[in-house]
Each structure stands twice: as C-alpha cells, then as structure tokens.
Amino acid sequence: MIPPVLLLTPGPTPIQADAQTALQKPMLGHMDPAVFALNTRVQHNLRTLYGSGERAFTALLAGTGSLGMDAGFANLLEKGDEVVVCANGSFGYRMADMAQRYGARVTLVEAPVGRAVALEDVEKAMRGEPKMLAVVHGETSTGVLNPAPEIAALARGKSTLVTVDAVTTVGMMPFHMLEWGIDYSYTGSQKCLSAPPGVAPIAVSERALEAFAGRKTKAPLWYADFQGLRDYWDDHAYHHTVPVQLHYALDAALEYALLEGLENRALRVQKLTVAILETLGDIGFTPFVERPEERLPTVLAVRLPKSVDDAKVRVELRERGISITGGLGATTGLIWRLGLMGESARPEHYLRFMRTLGDILGIRSLESKLEEHLGAVMA
Numbered sequence: 001m002i003p004p005v006l007l008l009t010p011g012p013t014p015i016q017a018d019a020q021t022a023l024q025k026p027m028l029g030h031m032d033p034a035v036f037a038l039n040t041r042v043q044h045n046l047r048t049l050y051g052s053g054e055r056a057f058t059a060l061l062a063g064t065g066s067l068g069m070d071a072g073f074a075n076l077l078e079k080g081d082e083v084v085v086c087a088n089g090s091f092g093y094r095m096a097d098m099a100q101r102y103g104a105r106v107t108l109v110e111a112p113v114g115r116a117v118a119l120e121d122v123e124k125a126m127r128g129e130p131k132m133l134a135v136v137h138g139e140t141s142t143g144v145l146n147p148a149p150e151i152a153a154l155a156r157g158k159s160t161l162v163t164v165d166a167v168t169t170v171g172m173m174p175f176h177m178l179e180w181g182i183d184y185s186y187t188g189s190q191k192c193l194s195a196p197p198g199v200a201p202i203a204v205s206e207r208a209l210e211a212f213a214g215r216k217t218k219a220p221l222w223y224a225d226f227q228g229l230r231d232y233w234d235d236h237a238y239h240h241t242v243p244v245q246l247h248y249a250l251d252a253a254l255e256y257a258l259l260e261g262l263e264n265r266a267l268r269v270q271k272l273t274v275a276i277l278e279t280l281g282d283i284g285f286t287p288f289v290e291r292p293e294e295r296l297p298t299v300l301a302v303r304l305p306k307s308v309d310d311a312k313v314r315v316e317l318r319e320r321g322i323s324i325t326g327g328l329g330a331t332t333g334l335i336w337r338l339g340l341m342g343e344s345a346r347p348e349h350y351l352r353f354m355r356t357l358g359d360i361l362g363i364r365s366l367e368s369k370l371e372e373h374l375g376a377v378m379a
C-alpha cells in the first residue's frame with residue numbers, strides 16, 4: 001500500500017470524493033446507451049462550465065490537457081497560417097511549439113518572467129488579421145494571470161480565432177467563453193475539477209466549427225479530429241474507444257462543481273489565497289508576482305526567504321505526506337508554487353500544511369496564524 005500524500009501541487013489535485021467513488025462503477029462499453037446518456041450530460045455541463053452557449057461543441061478528449069492544446073492547433077490551423085501566441089511561461093511556449101509543428105507562422109508576444117502579457121504588445125502583433133490568437137489564461141509555471149478577456153477583445157471584428165488555455169482557471173475562476181469571444185478552450189481533468197488525469201474537456205465555438213469545416217486539407221491529427229469527435233459525441237458512431245471510467249469520474253466531479261456553484265468556487269480560492277499570502281508574509285515569504293491583479297489564485301507563486309532551503313524543506317514536507325512544487329526554469333530554487341485548484345483549495349489542507357511547515361521551520365504559531373487570517377477574510 002502506498003501511503004496517501006496530500007497533493008498541494010499545480011496538478012494533479014486530490015480527487016474529489018464523488019469522482020473517486022464513480023471510478024468503482026462496473027465497466028460498460030463505449031457504445032452503450034448508458035454511456036451515451038452520460039456523455040450527453042457531460043457535454044451539457046461543459047457548456048455551462050465554459051459559458052460557451054448552446055451551439056458550441058463540447059467533448060472529452062482521451063488524453064491530458066496537452067492533448068486539448070494540441071487538438072486546437074491541429075484542427076484550426078493549416079500550413080502557412082499566421083498565429084499570434086502570447087508566451088510568458090512554459091505553457092505559452094508549448095503552444096508556440098505546437099503551432100509551429102503544424103506549419104503555422106508564429107509571432108510571439110512575450111513578457112518578462114512574473115509579468116502578464118501587455119495588451120499594447122498584443123495589439124501591435126494583431127495589426128493584420130492572423131488566423132489565430134492564442135493565450136494561456138493562468139500561466140502555471142510562474143503563477144501569472146493573463147488578462148484573457150481583454151486579450152480576446154483585441155480580435156473582435158476580425159476573422160481571427162481566439163484560443164484560450166483554461167487549464168488553471170475554468171471551474172475555479174470566472175470564465176465566459178461566449179461573452180469574451182473565445183473560440184476554443186480546453187482544460188485537463190486533474191486540474192480545477194479534481195478528477196483523475198486522462199481526459200481533456202474541450203469547448204469549440206460555432207465559428208471555430210465553421211472554420212474547421214472550411215479547411216482545404218484534412219486535420220493532421222486523426223485522433224482528435226473535430227469531425228471524428230462529433231461522429232462519436234453527437235451522432236453516436238464509433239471513432240475510438242473512450243476511457244469510460246474516466247468519463248464517470250469526470251462527470252461526477254463536474255456535477256459536484258456545478259452544484260457547489262462556480263461563483264462559490266471562485267470565492268473559495270480567492271479568500272484562501274489571500275489568507276495564505278498573509279500567513280506566509282508574516283514569516284518572510286513574498287508574492288512572486290508583484291501586481292495583485294496579475295496573480296493567479298489557483299497557482300500561488302511565493303518567493304522564499306533566504307532562511308528557507310527550497311529543496312530540503314520540500315523533501316521534509318514530502319516525508320510528512322505533503323507534496324508542493326518548486327519553481328520551473330528561471331524560477332528554480334527561488335519560488336514555491338502552491339496548488340489551489342479544485343480540492344486543493346480547502347482550508348483544512350492548508351492548515352495542515354502550515355502546521356507541518358511550522359514544525360519543520362520551528363515556528364509554532366503558523367497554523368493559528370492562518371486560522372486568524374482566514375477568519376478575517378471570511379468576515
């Protein structure tokens with residue numbers, strides 16, 4: 001038996017209880033009427049989750065969030081298309097890499113580490129009428145929130161399709177695909193919904209479906225071809241064998257999220273983030289992202305005080321059953337990234353984290369400090 005570990009990482013997250021139970025359901029075939037009924041409910045709930053409107057196509061891809069990313073570029077781009085990609089961290093650069101592999105001509109809009117992409121820079125890059133504008137809403141590698149609605153607005157009135165990576169945001173933060181003018185979005189099951197990894201919930205706008213239908217060449221990724229997916233999800237024809245157990249679990253987690261309420265979830269993470277920052281601030285940690293409006297609440301990036309040895313303390317935390325994540329690339333050794341997506345964003349988990357961290361650092365009052373700060377933000 002592997003001892004349980006509390007996952008306070010930027011994904012995966014602790015599995016939501018109903019999703020865990022759903023994994024025990026007996027196996028059914030991927031063409032079973034009961035599975036089609038469940039899929040239809042998932043599609044409906046995903047439209048609510050994304051705020052995509054009734055005419056959007058929604059589905060689960062049989063893969064992780066990166067397949068959701070890949071599928072957007074594969075289906076919506078053709079060789080030689082111009083694409084503007086906002087890149088201020090690993091996942092933005094991953095987008096650019098993928099778009100290039102499909103033969104797109106990529107213009108990068110970059111920003112300094114720890115800063116959001118600047119609207120003026122995106123506006124400049126958007127002078128023409130590129131085929132696509134792509135941005136990561138919440139950049140996991142640095143804990144930066146990009147202004148996705150304002151960025152999407154820069155494509156208004158153009159034929160440009162807007163792709164937004166919603167992996168660290170949808171389900172935990174306001175997200176309104178139709179209202180913001182987004183054409184393609186995706187997430188991963190193990191992030192803000194707290195289901196097991198392995199499926200990527202996607203949403204495709206009506207406009208993006210029309211653009212797909214007008215392709216001159218077949219999409220170069222057969223497995224996630226939008227038409228193939230629609231054959232299965234909308235018309236119940238065989239395309240590939242879907243991971244039925246992961247559909248059960250995702251469905252349960254999604255039903256739970258909508259029952260809790262998307263606004264309530266956003267408040268839950270917002271309040272907990274503020275209280276954690278204040279508690280850690282008392283012992284010398286500082287927010288890595290300087291501007292409060294650019295801080296991603298679901299992946300909280302904090303700069304370590306000199307007195308805290310990054311690797312050593314994280315190993316000790318892990319030995320005591322808690323997993324957190326350090327920096328990535330330029331921020332290695334400088335920051336911690338605390339996961340607050342889905343089930344991670346529970347006060348009881350962070351009270352335990354503070355108690356354990358306090359033990360390791362020899363600071364006794366850390367847990368009660370968080371309790372106090374939580375009391376203050378709740379009031």
Ligand SMILES: *Cc1c(COP(=O)(O)O)cnc(C)c1O
Pocket residue numbers: 011064065066067069091136138139140165167168188
């Ligand atoms: C985790 C993540 C992904 C990739 O998801 P995988 O499930 O690891 O493939 C993409 N974008 C962002 C912003 C992420 O945090």
